[in-house]
Amino acid sequence: MEKNSKGMTKEKSKSPKKSKKKHYYRGNNLRWGSVGLKLAKRLELDSPPNRLFTTALTHPSYLFENPQSGLENNQRLEFLGDAILDFVVAEYLYLNFPERPEGELTKMRAAVVNESTLARTALKISLGDELLLGKGEQASGGRERPSILADAWEAIVGAVYLQYGFQEAKRIILTLLKDEIAQVAKGNYGDYKTMLQERAQKDETEVTYRILAEEGPDHNKLFTAGAFLQGNLRGKGVGRTKKEAEQRAAQQVLDELEELEGRGRDSNDKE
Numbered sequence: 001m002e003k004n005s006k007g008m009t010k011e012k013s014k015s016p017k018k019s020k021k022k023h024y025y026r027g028n029n030l031r032w033g034s035v036g037l038k039l040a041k042r043l044e045l046d047s048p049p050n051r052l053f054t055t056a057l058t059h060p061s062y063l064f065e066n067p068q069s070g071l072e073n074n075q076r077l078e079f080l081g082d083a084i085l086d087f088v089v090a091e092y093l094y095l096n097f098p099e100r101p102e103g104e105l106t107k108m109r110a111a112v113v114n115e116s117t118l119a120r121t122a123l124k125i126s127l128g129d130e131l132l133l134g135k136g137e138q139a140s141g142g143r144e145r146p147s148i149l150a151d152a153w154e155a156i157v158g159a160v161y162l163q164y165g166f167q168e169a170k171r172i173i174l175t176l177l178k179d180e181i182a183q184v185a186k187g188n189y190g191d192y193k194t195m196l197q198e199r200a201q202k203d204e205t206e207v208t209y210r211i212l213a214e215e216g217p218d219h220n221k222l223f224t225a226g227a228f229l230q231g232n233l234r235g236k237g238v239g240r241t242k243k244e245a246e247q248r249a250a251q252q253v254l255d256e257l258e259e260l261e262g263r264g265r266d267s268n269d270k271e
Helices: 037-042 051-056 060-065 075-096 102-112 115-124 135-139 146-164 166-176 178-185 192-202 242-270
Strands: 207-215 222-229 232-239
Touching: 051 075, 051 146, 060 135, 075 102, 075 146, 075 166, 075 178, 102 178, 115 146, 115 242, 146 166, 166 178, 192 207, 192 242, 207 242, 222 242, 232 242
Parallel strands: none
Antiparallel strands: 207 222, 222 232
16 A cells, blocks of 8 residues: 555556457357468468458458457458459460450450359368358358359458568469469350360269250240269259250359369368
């Protein structure tokens, strides 16, 4: 106890204790310290990610259900990443295909940078497993939804650019999109049947297609096609023409194969 100038005793003031706040996302089993660590490893980044990765992985539905979380959604980073993706792919095509006219380069870029391609790229690195989603979105299959995966992948590109710099963002983009760029260079703009056929040849697997159903009048038919690997149905697609239905069936098989590969890589990371 101390005495003041008037001889009265007074207690020493105690500084308030600092609360140790644990940043834990209930229902998603993620902490700030671990969010994006596996993803950063898969992307071969040389240092742990900062909070930008958390933002990139936060879907608006999570904030809708958790308004007091103190987080931001990934839409602004998605905007930035979209612009970076467009530029990196456009620059690569311009420098590596000097004989292609502007119109063809535009088609090539559109074939590489689109929702379907970006969603498959996200599946390659198991991006869906890292997302912070609202319970409703998660229950309805949000971790595999192409639009959510594509948006999150663009947001990750934006986060990588801001934390690690343009060259690292460029490296990741070109590494993960190299197969798609190779396909469009051959003129396969969204030709999923060719992509699946080439993959099947590498795996020594036979691919066949069959029309499973036809609906509607002759002038407005809707076809359902099945894609078979070694005689087993692996994908279905619906289209206004048989060709379109087969393309969509092939695309579904490719998406499924990418997802299985992503799960395998994630399992290896845990070992």
